Amino acid sequence: MTEKKNECGVKYTLDVLENRWRPRIIFWLGFRPFTIEELHQLLPDLTDVALNKEITSLQNLRIINPVVDEEHKYSLTNDGNDLRNMVVATSVWGRQQIDDSANQVSAQIVEPEKDASMAELIKYNEELDKYM
Template identity: 70%
Template sequence: MTERKDRCGVNYTLDVLEDKWQPRIIYWLGFRPFTIDELHRLLPELTLVALNDEIASLQNLRIVNSNKDENDKYTLTDNGTDLRNMVVTMGVWGRQQMDDSANQISDQIVEPEADASISELIEYNKKLDKYL
């Protein structure tokens, strides 16, 4: 992924976002820091080994900080935060276009509170499915 250097920036970005799990990981780590176990609970379809591989890939791309914080949690870099903002914007825009094409009214999506429990965030994943 993103190995070819002769392409434009949009293609590079799309290569990152093309992965099924990386947009989700970027979304959650931009929401608040998480341990690997918390992330695994949010992304249960992803094996722990695969989750570690995805995080390593995002670290190599300088999207996720290479060092965990003092609470052993992963965080986004400043570039990762910028990418997250674009991912959320693209997800909302795309969903609105899909709904508009189907003559449906788009739901308004609101992020959970920053201190929401993992259980609440797992439930929120169902809403995210429409956007990411």
């Protein structure tokens, strides 16, 4: 997938993000650090094996920190945070284009508070579905 280092930057980025789950994993881990159990709550359709595979892959790409913190939580690297900013911006742009094409006014997306409960974050997935 991303082994072809001599291709253009846009292609490389799209290859990293082509998977359905990676933008969401990047979104959530850039929101705040989470344990594997919390990520499962936020991504309930992703199996244990698949989630672990995606985390390992994103660690190998230097997007997720290779070492979890003392609370066993995963987080993004600086490059991962840069990628998250781009993912959020392109997701909002894409949603606005979809809404414009349907002659609808785009709702303003607002991220939850950093200290939001897991229940609030799980509910936020409904809003996130419109963007990612």
